[in-house]
Amino acid sequence: MDLSCFKAYDLRGRVPDQLNPVLAEKIGRAYVEVTGAKKVIVGYDIRLSSPEIAEALSSGLMAAGADVFDIGLCGTEQVYFATSHYKMDGGIMVTASHNPKDHNGMKMVGPESRPISSDNGLNEIRDRVLEPFADAAQQGSYEPLEVMSAYVDHLLGYIDAASLKPMTIVCNAGNGGAGLVIDELEQHLPFEFVKVHHQPDGHFPNGVPNPILRENRAATADAVIEQGAAMGIAWDGDYDRCFFFDENGRFIEGYYIVGLLADQFLRKTGGGKVIHDPRLTWNTLDLVKAAGGEAIESKTGHAFIKQRMRDEDAVYGGEMSAHHYFRDFAYCDSGMIPWLLVAERLCQSGQTLSSLIDARIEAYPASGEINRTIADPPKVIAAIEAKYSVGAKSVSHVDGVSIEFDDWRFNLRMSNTEPVVRLNVESRANIPLMEEKTKELLAEMDRLNEEG
Template sequence: MGRLARITKAYDIRGRVPDDLDADLAERLGRAAARELGGPELVLGRDMRETSGELADAFAAGVRAVGVDVADLGLASADMVSFASGRRHAAGVMVTASHNPPAYNGFKFCRPGAEPVSLDTGLADIRDGAASPPAPAATPGGYRSLDLWDAYVAAVRAFAGEHRLAGLHAAVDAGHGMAGLVVPRVLDDLGVTLEGRYLDLDGSFPAHPPDPTDPANLEELQALVRACGAHVGFAFDGDADRVVCVDEAGTVISPSVTAAIIAARLLAREPGATVLHNVICSRVVPETIRARSGRAVATRVGHSYVKATMRETGAVFGGEHSGHYYFRDFYGADSAAVAMMVVLDALAETDTPMSVLAAPYDLYASSGEVSVAVDDPDAALAQAAALLGPDGHVDRTDGFTVDAGTWWLNLRLSNTESLVRLNVEAADAARMEDARDRALAVLAPFETTRR
């Protein structure tokens, strides 16, 4: 159980290959997952990492060993696996380590119908089952390749008025990840000029890490947008379920601002609908939802929590500040490709620059996420709550949030490391910096390092 416990995270299984994760363990995880997730068929996809093929083959062997059929998508994005799970009402597994370095790999899981799986809704059982995997079935499951590209592309395009997109110019940095396979197919024949960088699949990520939330990884896209005169730029992560936008001047658009733009678009189509936002989204997101007569519901950070709340509430959309965007009409899955289409549709319909489209939502000063390594995370959070709580209204949806009116901050524990994560937002930079520095001073006695 040692390495299984180490690589089982809050929402997935992820570790270094082969030190933490190898073909033998992948086979055992396949047997355990097939038994836990249920159903006669499991849809399997993989990213472009050098170890993904071997791990996918071993996982599929484990699934088949316990009598469950494998429908193999081959190379796919994470949202394509979710789409296939929803469309076929089958369990789904994606072999990927998302934005992690090349030495890592792992598995994301969903139940039939793209129902999310987290540590307390089945992932722990898969972990434990892999330690003592089920015995082989008398009759092994079957195997077949599954091609859903046409259906997937049609479902993504349905979120935009295709006829309006002609004439748009989009720059894309796929970071050698799965967006390099997805985006050209989605935009093909729509009249959108695509200026692509790093569209070729390469799991060694020679250009830069596939993490669009790191500003350093956006610099080439910013320069490309300015150089080619694109209306907008999009940067994707490794498995293409996150996206960050850049405007026509090369300025990075906050993922919260993008969430507000998408929320406004979808509420215009469905007035009064419920829209989700996680607790570290800018307050402009719930303000936008309410201003358009929608119902704003805050969730914990993390895709399994957002997806579960979406199912409970029937929310039409959910946004996370990390660049994950969830769509009810896409089986509740997070899809960077769908988010891209909604943004392109907004640009085409309004006939305004991206900077003008974003400006009404860019209202607050933000600290960005500050991660503080501490020797006792629980004690650090308790001390912060005791000292900062009296400043405003306290909410415990995820960690500790205090809202003082002109500023708010959230402190929460990392799910995987001995870290406290701090996010601060205020009406202006001076208030934001004051609140941020006060919070960091409270954490200082517990701090080991900061990033």
């Protein structure tokens, strides 16, 4: 049996050769045997293959003796929400997020929506799939569960409704599931939503919902300009990531959103801890300190950030990849809470999104993440570190290598999944310096790669 769909954090693969109903049923059985779960939430995204895979998964869960609570078509964060809110033993979301339309997958959590990854159960589930199964003495039951109303109530709890004012917001669901939530939220908010690619459609008529791809951004940006909107928001397919456009239709790097959300959240909580990834840090450190919070660095990746948030009881965590995590959301990531907080900030401050962001870009200009295919990543990273650590103010290995000088810094790290090295550079209020150092580092990486 092909088990190549099992990855480090979740399952993803082509349907039907890497993931299909037969395998999904076995995964359901294995999940129960490995975790001991008795009550499990199941949800699925808008992909055409999702209902069938979710149904087979549920059959396996029930055959192994677990009760299934089916929340139907939803986003990943609703599985997280339902698992923790209803105090279930676990949850499984059938989704392949922003992968091509003929792919599918699963994201798994345990009690309190703690992630199940390769280091805490996912590999055991994979290995258990290969063994024969016997049905449980007592079959599990099946129950549909409506979670949208409780979930929407929870989302609205993050903002002060009285401070909101009418404004126009462009929202682009990319024909994923986010539109269903916007339609529910709309009834409670004074905003006018301009809806782009709004209908859930697993055929992805406008391309795979992944706003990281430059070619996918124009639809949102153009609508913002045409409609004179205050901002634009776009999501990936299972809407656990959201992306922002200012009132000029400019796409905003996720790094600056982390700082903005940390600041907005700390204003509400009057302090607390914020977890951030090590790729770009100075803007976040500056804003968190000014808002009376404490910034704590964590290795990149949702399992690491969620665990660190729990360890530190952090109120918020953010990655520049557009994942935003919230303590009161079971330490999980949400693609809905961030835009509500940004909209609230626009209403409260009376400022435009561009003016809030421009000041930060000027203070800490950044290269954005640049990927380079490298034959021998560890060797190239080691050579760069040896060269640049001379005279550096600090060298850190929280994730890859981060090297800091007085007026600029960079992070270089390997991809977990491909022979790619990822570079991020930032400076203190000096765009030419940031650009010069970025160019210099890329040239050095290319030279080292050619030398082999």
